[in-house]
Amino acid sequence: MDFINAIILLLNYIFVPALTYGSQLALGAIFVTLIYGILRFANFATGDMMAFGTMVTILFTWYFQSLGISLGVLPTALIAIPFAIIFMIGYMLFIDKFVFRYYRVNKSPPVQLAMVSIGVMFVTQAVVRIIIGPSDRRFFDGEKFIIKAGEFKEMTGLNEGLAIKSSQVITIFVTLILVSILFWFLNKTKTGKSMRAYSDNEDLALLSGIDPKKVVMITWIIAGILATIGGALYGLDKSFKPFTYFNNMLPIFAAAIVGGIGNPFGAFLGGYVIAFSEIFITYAYKKFFMYILPESMEPETLVQLLSTDYKFAVSFSILVIVLLYRPNGIFKGKVL
């Protein structure tokens, strides 16, 4: 019985939250990696683009709520997301046309494009804060929990409860569906293959008749979809605050590089690697050991490798280690 309790404890405090957080990071990391692989620059505006998408989602959610439309047990934001995506794609294409295209046509070095993306970051950040303000907002409605800790305890008669929030389940499901569609698109369709070819060798791709404009446009469209959904899921699960989104850019970058930048599958797994290691290393295992060890050996301290203050630092340290030992990432991406 104690053993099952210990497992449930880990499920509740480590596995479910890490899986959710990892899914959110994974979407962002695929976004970074796609931009890097096809447009060839590190996009420092990632976090703020996600904040922009989330902001549009929130605005639509409020609009639908004022009209009285709702999905019942599911959050209203799910209807808002498709509209937000359309808006976001427009925004992405607008930025590309007026900002990034010039440098791409002139074949500027990637560093210059990265600098330009910092300009975009400043502007997007300003727009988001001017429109919706910098404060913390929750826009989750509908049924909050699928299983509550108390109900679970009653059902199974265990000491430890397992709480699963519906936002967590939605996050994991949506991520899995979206990522499967994306990989199917990249690997099976002609457009997807042409994108991969373009990313692999631009000159060769151009010679074989691939239209670069179309490839770039589709990349931004996919990026818009990923940014909106990734951002909205994070906002549903936790809350929407522009500053947090800006900060999330850092673990997202870490996930993309750890997975091997330019490699979408690597980025997908990189998100989970970062999320799990962050939570594994900063979790206090005292209770876990209390269950599995006999009473005489119970630990007195918290049995915590690092305090939770260092959550972000953990993921960055992993990045540094990966850069030192496998600069191409765990799943070989582009050569650095």
Add this chain to the structure above:
Amino acid sequence: MMGLILLVGIFQSWNVALSIFNLCLISAVMTMGANVQWGYAGLINFGLMGYAALGGLAAVLISVDPVQEAWRAGGFDILMCLWLIIVMIMAIRFILKNFEKSKYRTYGIAAIIIAGIIIIRVTAEPGIEAIEAINPAKTGFLGGFGLPIMFSWIIGAFFAGGLAFVVGKVALGLRADYLAIATLLISEIVIAIIKHEDWLSRGVKNVIGLDRPVPYEVNLQTTDWFINLVAKFNSSKLELISNMADRQTALNQLVIEGSSVFVKLCYSGLFLTVVIALLIVTQKALYSPWGRMMRAIRDNEEAANAMGKNVVKQHLLIFILGSAIVGIAGAMLVTQDGLFTPGSYRPMRYTFLIWVMVIVGGSGNNFGAILGGFAVWFLWIEAAPIALFLINLFTSGMPDTHALKVHLIESVPYFRYLMMGLGLLLIMRYRPKGILPEKIEIK
């Protein structure tokens, strides 16, 4: 640029103008540091905030008096840890030198690091708890050396240079945009450590009331020569007041205002000395054979390598030098504020804004860096009043209670981001080399 600051002095107040001027000078120093790395050598360093924070930490560690009780309670444990860390590094170095590269070596090093961390935690824990328990509202940390705070400008440079050495060893081989991300993330780690190790510098509880290299306002207000000076400056104004008591109150008011202006002027003098000294040194370096070599390395690494220049070594050197300058700026900032707030070292303010200064001013040109520091900081501060003015102008037709107008006026502080972003984008597009582009004169 000076004219603009003078205008602020005339229209807003001399106090505001001087505080903008001082921060402009500090920004100029930071920008020069970034410019040495980016303009001279083409190295991109997004970790500026970490070096600035280390400079600030140096200011705390140098100027605060040592907390004797804390040293007695936990000093031994901390020194023990320091010793353990040194032993760990020596052991790793020994293994790296004397064993062939193999899987076992990698595992061995990993084992040493993990075991080391666990041992350090076990040794440090009681010491840290004891230190933090001593008068947590006021001290709760080890304190510093109790030296004049000006020393910290040099020590801050050494701290930052030391960090740059480690970061450079790890990350300098990476391609430009990876280097940017890696330096940014490593700086975040450093700041996380400064924020959460309370025994070192009180962490997010902040250290306040640091010593000053200049007189205090309160002392000035009771000093005779200063009162006489103020009276002399304003003699014409004072003579207009006939009543003796009124004249005395007016003088007192002037003395209070004058004292804070005087203190700021003292800071300006100190900072100006640093800026001019750095400007002379960097200008000399730019036109020296060493500067030529750096440009050669920047423009064509392979060719410079073929000419027998040690690219890796020079990159590391310039990375350390530039970071050290940023460290000086960090120490100067804390000296001016008199307080150290680790929570305020955010990438937005201490990395990206400084980079905007570098790009806008003109990379590779020291005067451009200073101009960028001045222009961008000035805009950053004055953006809110400008935005307020523009909003009022464009919405003058609307009633004051109109929802849009109220909303816009509430979000005035965020227009500065918009201005910075647009400024950066426009400069990058139409003047990619900055306002003052790099000029290479061959003498």
